[in-house]
Amino acid sequence: VTRVRALSIHAGYRCRSTGVCCSSGWPIPVEPRAEAGLRAALRSGAVRPASAGESLRPAAGLPHGARVVLGQDVAGRCVFLEPTRRCAVHRRLGEDALPSACRHFPRLATLTPLGVSVTLSHYCPTAADMLFRDDVALALVEDPPAFPASWPWEGLDARDALPPLLRPGVLMDWPSLERWERFCVSVLGEGDLTRSRRCA
Numbered sequence: 001v002t003r004v005r006a007l008s009i010h011a012g013y014r015c016r017s018t019g020v021c022c023s024s025g026w027p028i029p030v031e032p033r034a035e036a037g038l039r040a041a042l043r044s045g046a047v048r049p050a051s052a053g054e055s056l057r058p059a060a061g062l063p064h065g066a067r068v069v070l071g072q073d074v075a076g077r078c079v080f081l082e083p084t085r086r087c088a089v090h091r092r093l094g095e096d097a098l099p100s101a102c103r104h105f106p107r108l109a110t111l112t113p114l115g116v117s118v119t120l121s122h123y124c125p126t127a128a129d130m131l132f133r134d135d136v137a138l139a140l141v142e143d144p145p146a147f148p149a150s151w152p153w154e155g156l157d158a159r160d161a162l163p164p165l166l167r168p169g170v171l172m173d174w175p176s177l178e179r180w181e182r183f184c185v186s187v188l189g190e191g192d193l194t195r196s197r198r199c200a
C-alpha cells in the first residue's frame with residue numbers, strides 16, 4: 001500500500017467502545033488463522049468469554065475459508081464483549097488476534113490504483129458523531145495517523161479494475177477520478193451548505 005486517503009472529519013477516529021457493533025447480532029466470520037489462535041487461547045485460559053454459550057459456532061457459506069462465527073448471547077451480544085464494553089480478545093490477545101471484520105469495523109476500505117480509500121460506517125455512533133464536525137474543514141487527507149498504510153487493509157479490491165465511466169462509452173482515468181473526488185468534497189465543504197443540503 002502506498003498511501004491511504006480519507007475524509008478529514010474521519011482522520012482522528014478512535015474506537016470509544018460504545019459496544020454497538022459487538023452487540024448487533026451480526027454473524028461475524030472467524031477466518032482459519034483467527035480461529036486457530038482463539039481456540040488455543042480458550043484452551044490455555046489466555047482469553048475467557050464474557051458470557052456463557054458457545055464461543056465459536058459452526059456456520060456454512062462463510063467467506064475466506066471461515067468455518068465458524070463468533071458466539072452470541074440471546075440478545076445478540078458477542079460472547080467476548082465484556083461488561084465494560086471492552087473486547088476480551090482485543091484486550092488479552094491484541095488486535096492481530098481478531099477476526100478481520102472485528103479489526104476493520106467501522107472502517108470500510110476500497111483498494112484502487114490510487115491507494116486505499118477509507119471511510120467509516122456511520123452505524124458506529126463514534127463515527128456518526130464525526131460526520132458533522134465543525135472544528136475541521138471537510139477535505140480529503142492522506143495518510144492520517146488513525147489509518148496507517150501499514151495496516152493489513154482488506155475490502156473491495158479494485159486495483160485491477162477499470163476506473164468508473166465519465167459518460168457512457170468513455171472511461172475516466174484514475175488521476176481524473178481523484179480530481180473529481182476532491183472537487184466534490186470541496187463543494188460539500190462549502191461553509192454555506194446546511195447539513196441537510198450536504199446529506200441530500
Ligand code: SF4
Pocket residue numbers: 021022028070078079080081082086087088089090098102
Ligand atoms: S470479538 Fe471483540 S471486537 Fe469482535 S464482535 Fe466480539 S467483542 Fe466485538
